[in-house]
Amino acid sequence: MSAGRLLSVLLLLQSRGRVSAQVVADELGVSVRTAYRDMARLQDAGVPVYAEPGHGGGYQLLDGYRTRLTGMSQGEARALFFAGLPGPAADLGLATEVTAARLKLLAALPAELREEAARTAEVFHLDAPAWYREPERTPHLPLFVDAVLTRRAVDVRYRRWREPREVDRRLRPYGLVLKSGVWYLVAATENRTATYRVTQVLDAVASDERFDRPEGFDLAAHWTSYLDDFQARRYTGTATVRLSPRGRGRLADNVPPELVRAVEATEKPVGDDGWVEAVIPTENTEHACGELLRLGIDVEVVAPPELRRAMADTIGVLARSYGTA
Incomplete structure (x- = not known):
């Protein structure tokens, strides 16, 4: 089994207090049987986990026990920005990392702050897609996330609105933007920096080429400028x-x-x-x-x-x- 998942179970117990096997399974995306096995492995490893039987029971740690194993992986650190955005995080392939990062953050907080964080999470929810439209499928999005972070060029086949409809491009990704439930990639070609709708990417393969993003490039400022230019060109x-x-x-x-x-x-x-x-x-x-x-x-x-x-x-x-x- 994954040592990372065992740590996540431990931190879930530390941040929530008493939890059922079903809650553990739901949080970590495993079966209830796997959750039971994870609890047994924690006990075998010397972690003071005990079970309360009956209605309202569950697993919990011995009072006073806390782990200091709150170090974050690179993926979990990346996911922190999306900790309150479960939908976009899943699109980006970071759903597991978001769950783990959230648990580690909660485990590191004092009890009163954990309670406040839990109350906040209960009353805010983001649903990014617009009404009357199915969420777009973006299978290449995780590849673009990695390309943006590692500054690796990507070869794509892209479908556009004018002829020729399908074109091949080598893109150097500068950033990703989520607008009204639609993901856009801001990337440079040999000639210019342009915006690409991720769902229109038909195929994408990471290349061996590395690139440097222009010094001082501001993704938010670029996007605002792009929108202004789009509106000026749109209405004639x-x-x-x-x-x-x-x-x-x-x-x-x-x-x-x-x-x-x-x-x-x-x-x-x-x-x-x-x-x-x-x-x-x-x-x-x-x-x-x-x-x-x-x-x-x-x-x-x-x-x-x-x-x-x-x-x-x-x-x-x-x-x-x-x-x-």
């Missing part, structure tokens, strides 16, 4: 629209926040029925048509003419499909 036009009171109230649930802010900044009343007119940014005619149709009868496109025609054509097709043209 504008449209004038009219919204009913109900449409105005539905904006936040149906269109991006940039459009909501644009309406707030430019809206003006039209008529006496509560409708407003505003100018919003648009990517292109097709995309804008799809976004605005979510609002149904509560929006009317005033300009530009090509977007108004696209809306009318789409509505006409829908009407014919339902036999109401």
